[in-house]
Amino acid sequence: MSRVQNVIVGTARSALSWVPAQWLPGGTPDPLIGRHGEIGRQASRIDGEIKVRGEARFAAEVAMDGLCYATLVHSTIARGRIARLDSTAAETAPGVLLVVTHRNMPKVASPSLVSMSDPTAVGNSDLPILQDDRVHYNGQVVAAVVAATQEQADHAATLIAIDYEAAQAETRFGQAKSGARIIPSLLIERNHLSFGKAERELARAPHRVDNLYRTQWQNHNAIELHALTAAWVGDRLTVHDTTQMIAGEAAALAKAFGIPRDQVQVLSPFVGGGFGGKGMWDHQIVAVAAARMVGRPLRLQLSRESVYRIVGGRSATEQRVAIGADADGCFTALLHDGWSVMPPYGACPEAYTLGTRSAYRAKSFEILQRHIDIAVVPNTFMRAPGEAIGTFALESAVDELAHNLAMDPVELRLRNMPDKHPITGAPFSQHAQDQAWRDGAARFGWEQRAAKPGTRREGEWRIGMGCGGGSFPYVRMPGAAVRLTVRRDGTATLACSGQEMGMGTATVVVQQVADRLGLPLSAVTVEIGDSALPAAPMAGGSSQTVSIAAAVLAAAEKLPAELLRLAGNSSPLSGLRAGEVRMEGEGLASASEPARRETFRAILSRANLEEVSVTASGTPPLEMLKFAMHSTAAMFCELRVSDVTGEIRVDRLLGSFDCGTILNPRTAASQFRGGMIMGLGLALTEETLLDERSGRIMNPTLADYHVPVHMDVPQIDVIWTDIPDPRSPLGARGIGEIGITGIAGAVANAVFNATGKRVRDLPITLDKLL
Template identity: 45%
Template sequence: MPERQRHGSSIGLPLTRRDGPDKVTGAARYSADIRPDGLVHAVMATSTIAKGRVTHLDLAAAEAHPGVIAVMTPDNAPPLAKSPDEKDNPFAFRLNLLQDHTVRYAGQPIAVVVATTLEAATEGAALLSPRYESEAPTIGLGEGGIFTPDSVGAGSPTSDGTGDMEAGLAAADARVTATYETAGQYHNPLEPHCSVAQWDGDRLTLHTPSQALWIAKARLAGFFGIPPENIRVVCHYLGGGFGSKGFLSPPQILGIMAAKLTGRPVKLVTRREQMFGPVGHRSPTRQTLTLGATRDGALTALGHHTLSQTSAYDDFFEASGLVARHLYASPAISTTHEGSRADIGTPIFMRAPGEASGSVAVESALDELALALDIDPLDLRLKNYAEVEPITGRPFSSKALRGCYAQGAERFGWDRRPRAPRAMRDTDGLLVGWGMGTATYPAGMMQGEARATIRADGTALIETAAQDMGQGAWTVLAQIAADGLGLSLDRVTLRIGDSDLPNGGLAGGSTGTATSGTAVHAAAQAVIAQLADLATTDPASPLYGAGNAGVTASEGRLARRDDPARSERFGDILARAGKPSVAAKGQGAGEPASRKTYAMHAHGAVYAEVKVDPDLGQVRVTRLVGAFAAGRIVNPRLVRSQYEGGMIWGLSLALHEHAAHDRRSGRIVNANLADYHVPVSADLPSIETILVEEHDPHVNPLGIKGVGELGITGTAGAIANAVWHATGVRVREIPITLDKLLT
């Protein structure tokens, strides 16, 4: 057991979720559970065409419904202080907020009906019976022309590389060129997007599922022309976000506009089919990999070209080539991206944006190269292990990927894998295949703040506008606080999920714990320093003269380092000073200066077993083993949960999720969870995660790396490789469905 755990630290303990009892008993109140006095309900009417304009809405029929209060259209929508097409920051998206009758994509909101009940609002929206002037939409990837965007993902360069690709390929003994396609995936967290909006003069209170409360507050201030301090955004519980709730979407703001129009508190909740369009998705991609290697498996060239799709009116491009920039050593690397436009809703960040789609292509291509060279896939990856970041040459702040490969392979039994495909069957005659993939995700963090208060009764309050969307922030932030304060966990109260609290940053990009956690740690250190100042400058204290650095905090007491028996309770220090409490703020470091020197990534290895019916082509993943290294682990139980969730999403990417468009209308024909397939428990009988020890002194003061998105990278590629090993059929169009195995 680590030293700090033996002395009472809660960091590293596999504690259960503090918010668990509230969630299972129904005490947790999500945004749609909020019911202010006088609440009315809003329902969006959405477009059934993808391009054109609305020419008629039957307002008379809708307004005649006995429960309908108002119908909001572009003709009467409250004016906005700023155009929703204006991008006031690099990560802002253009929003369709009833500013005109133009239709940009199928499923776009074209009106909002407000009524006394949800049923009346739904019926009123149906009565609008819209008519359109429609144009033929552009839907397919690449059909709207191809161009080079200014940047991809979160502002990454469109192209990057090193060395001479032509020379690298010329020096190769084996070459592989293959094109892989990934389907569009649509955001479908368990909790749909919603808003409960209430105006009090020019003050707005908004309950909405949000991954970034302060970012939401700032954008709303711009739209409605009021100071940010007049806006309170609340989200105590968040039923999944995965990027879709990192930024405001039309349903949230339309609810606020409806509340302004009617002068009543308004609840607007999207229906499941309305999640397909207005709230973002992962773009489909077409990726071409070009690999060259010597006979012993050493890469001589690695090329990765990506074509992704954005909307006709905004820019966001899936950065699939990022994986190839960071993962494998090669003297020549070239990564390029192109984009195309279509009449669809704008794609946005979706769990492991770029890395998820890119890794399935890279890992599949590595296996194709291993086949060409007759080398074991794991041996090929070890042969091209990057000791430094390949393009920049920066050393890694830490990298325990070799341990991930080794521990995962041992647990899985990889050494028993036959080289040839179709060599294993189970007792029922099903083909069995084993595959593997490498996982990687950048270890980032953002700026965040927290406030810590120590009270005279020896308890503490930690406040930060962080969010818990299932990753365990309610628990891990309290653990970090308790460790920094020297208190037991039951003496620490945590307040999060309210924009009136200090800015907790964004719960996204696997940065949440690093961002808000380091802010909480800094606040805890700052308030302990204040307490130490009171004690060490007071002649009546046994700590007098020890100096701030001469005391330590443990079990609700400050003690001298040179004589631990001379100690004093927090409450006694405050009582003698005549203070009911002391408080201090702390800030997370944001991007550390060491990032200029070191490359910072989390890594892992995923091993997959699949079984395939040789007659029907039906694929089942029967076993996943993932071994991951992500710096200091605050709570192993919750980290395993995050890895498992990511691996399940990797399975979903590999075998299930695929949004199908009607090319004539532009509508998504499977906009429901019956036809848009996602995994259920029966789809994965066995999943196992291994936490590989890794210490990182550079990434941030706590040594924490993100874990939420790491599990999805590597998993889809491992499953695709396992399907090839089972069947001998290389499917390059993801998801892998039975029809592609039977052709």
């Protein structure tokens, strides 16, 4: 996040703008685009059956002989030092094997903070972990107890007595604003953008809105708790963890514990929900160190409270959005700035202005984020970090402007649709958000919306409709590697260290390998979730599927040459070069004379080989620097608000998406809906309550933090344009985060349409409507 990075990215972009598109990845569209195969079909989840049977093994479910259990103790002050720590009673309690504190914790360097330039830098915090007596935030780990059973460890943890010497700490968002810092870049984008004279344009615009929006602290709350089972054998470490970054974690643990990378194996075949929260935090370091100290395999499963205390969530924000428009509603100024938290020991900039840069055309832009430091657990990436809440502010503001202009909000958005990136001028690789808007409006019955707020009633209920747009950047991570193996029995396996958290990653990998190799679905298996396999990038930024897809494409391009070499002179393929054959019909065939063909079985049988493997990495993701590539959405909501209680019930929700090829309509629909439901929580029910006096989270439980339950979730309609992106592998873009993007705006705008009341402060709880 440096100025140097801004220069490098800026230079690469301007250089690439001169490079002909056909020289870049995706210059020739992926041959699978538009071909009818397994891609695009509703394949069932390959891991569905073991999940419904309860047989999928999660990280805290691996049995080991001699396993012991750990519990964490957390600080109760925000900043200061431990003045006295008495662990005598805990150490002598039944079953206790070890109490770990800063006094006996081995020297371990904290993992480097997450960085765009180093895939092995995966830390969410670079504070020392039990290395000294200092406390940096309320809830920090100050001790761990290891015992023969979980009950014994939990009890002994309550026997540890700690006195603190508290120091002054800033824990108030509002107070800390005056000391805000401005960082040069947000992920790979420049932070401050000034284009045209936006304040002047705003002041002279005939129509304008200029408001402050606030969003709340949130936590991911995957139902599976953070947990790992760690075992040392000599200097070899095996960790069964629940993580979104298998390869990165293995590298980070090797570095932290001073052992070679190939002596660490991280296994994470199933992750019980991640949403950005299942990264590298203090508990993995503590557990791995403690396992080494006791010389036994150890399990640390965090309590739900511990998850809140040491795994950060989404930062609260305060955002200003101002829009100026001419008489026709065309934007002349778009300003978006504000504050969010990023302590100096954290790494997540909560980039709520990123989506704004590509959402609408405007004559001028002024964009800037400021970051404040308060003593809290470092906030991190949570599903659509930035975009989920940035679109609440932006899409509320657009709705307010539409109301001022007495214009239909969909029409206002269509009038300002960009035809290229509004700021950089880069061409879109593919962009049909206008179609998503029109298709969505037609299907939802948007024309039934009452233009005048507060006019539709049914008994005590006021009914309203609202909409909101969403945009999420396409990301393909560099360095994804896969191993593709074809066997003599006609089967194939794709192996990489990818992560399956329920997105359907493994399922769509099988589908694409089947299509690439011309094999039936039943002949393909996938191995993921193991750091011993070729390194896949982390699951984040909605990037995993296309990142792996590019590597699968590269492997599939390498495989024919290997097979031709093995086929030899007696094969009907003899004399053909790799570029002259295609993989189809369970083997290779000449592209020009399809009758010249041989199956994988036949080739490998003749060569007397059981299997042939190739390992390959995807091309560098240059397409994302040359083109503006974004998944987009149009969200529609109908809800009712009780006049008596202020209660809001969402009756209908529709998401209309433009995200390139949809690889598996069944798993994609589920992923879209999942994002939209998390958006309902953001809009209406969820809030991590931080006591601003003490910096302590006051509702660290699923009873007090309200994720949407079945009764809160209406039937959700999802549709998509299904137009392939010619620049991406398989024509696909990310779909994991666009679902939550735009929902909070759509809900808030529907509340306004129902009641005439504009709530600019999430979550929209009933007290705000009374």
